[in-house]
Amino acid sequence: MNNALRYLFFAGPVRFLVLLVLGLNVRRRDKLPVDGPAIIVANHNSHLDTLTLLSLMPLSSLHKVRPVAALDYFMRNKWLAWFATRIIGILPVDRSGGSNPLAKSKAALAEGSVLVLYPEGTRGEPEKLAEFKRGVALLVKENSGVPVVPVLMHGLGKALPKGTRLIVPFICDIFIGDPVPWKGDTKVFMSDLRGAIEALAAEAHFPAWE
């Protein structure tokens, strides 16, 4: 029942919104991992980011994809919590430092999930890349065989930036890069990861957005 709702949601309204209303320009879609264990690392500007990434997945791998999201934000009321965990399929993590957020992600990877991580931590300033948090490196350190695929998204922060509810259509660019290898050092990995996403951003000339 719940899975059916989830498929219907992604097959119907999400694809309608993402493909018809917004429109995507995806580069190297074949590099997107559809089977776990794998980690997708993307920049984060909009609530549409997760919907869009999930819409790129074949419906058959939908159940494997777990966007890692803040427990305090998405579990703040019953309905949102139901929607976030049952329809979107988020992996809620506690960012206040209670339970260990890494343990949950590790367990999900062990089950063969595709984790979606936003190392900026929050949506932040529209269309600007904020400081990366180290959590992703700590996770990769303990799961060093798992491919970490960088993804750059542009345009969704214009279509639905933080603080608004009105979706204004813009075409969205999604560039997928080669997996970022773990070289044994957290700092090196973080700078490689950031470098990979910045290199994707440099592929196109994005118009100014003030």
Added chain:
Amino acid sequence: MIERIADYLEVPVDVMAAVASVYVILAAASLIVLALGRERQPELAARVKSWWVMVTVFAVAVFINQAVSAVFLAFISYLALKEFFSMIPSRRIDRLAVFAAYLSIPVQYWFAYTAQFGLFSVFIPVWMFLLLPTIMALGGETGGYLKSVGTLSWGLMMTVFTLSHMAYLLFSGDTANVVAGGAGLLFFLVFLTQFNDVAQFTWGKLFGKRKITPTVSPKKTWEGFIGGLVTTIVLAMFIGPWLTPMDWQWSAVAGAIIATAGFLGDIAESAVKRDMGVKDAGALIPGHGGILDRIDSLTFAAPAFTHFFRYFFYP
């Protein structure tokens, strides 16, 4: 057979035959690609393949049912406007104005669908022209105001107002064109515009030497333009009397207008792309680029032909 299908679809039989001949041209193009070798000409192969898709989508959507055609043509404007807004620099504060610009599409196409020429002609150039700067002024941000008003209004005119003339022709043309109706007029306009694009490109490739606008569109040459112009005029003289109430002389004039306006629309779009520093406006159509790259010539040719034809031939 073709008459029975035409009758069933309520499409003038001449238009059916015209669409059928486009498929003959496409088949010939595909044979040429096969002869040249698909691997050696991947760009050309992708382009021809996309033509098959575009012709089919256009023919099915436009000639099957009136309401479907209205929605389809409005959707083309929507795609073009979205591509334009995604290409230009914009201000976050103007999201509401951008949203209002999108909302004008169904309204404009409703006026085209119901053939209300007065409202169709003034809705965007007058009412939207006043509404957009109003919303943006009320937004309260003056830095970059004039530039934003200018780019948004221009984009709306270029993608919605100009292209909606296709719908106006289709829905108002039946009374003016007893020969083949609004569908015949639309076919005449769109086919000749697209044909002219290909003809100018081909003549330019074969004989192009003298550049017309080296800084805007370096591949455009006098040889290409004039070759395309003459070819389009000749073709117009043949199909005009068959699809429209124009005799061969009027059809030649119409062909010249379409070819020239198409060329000018093309370089106007090229100037915008160069200004924005992009090669293509989008990546929607393999081998062609974005939708704006395919319909740039129509943005000028559609209003130019419509107003020419309306002035001389509407009752």
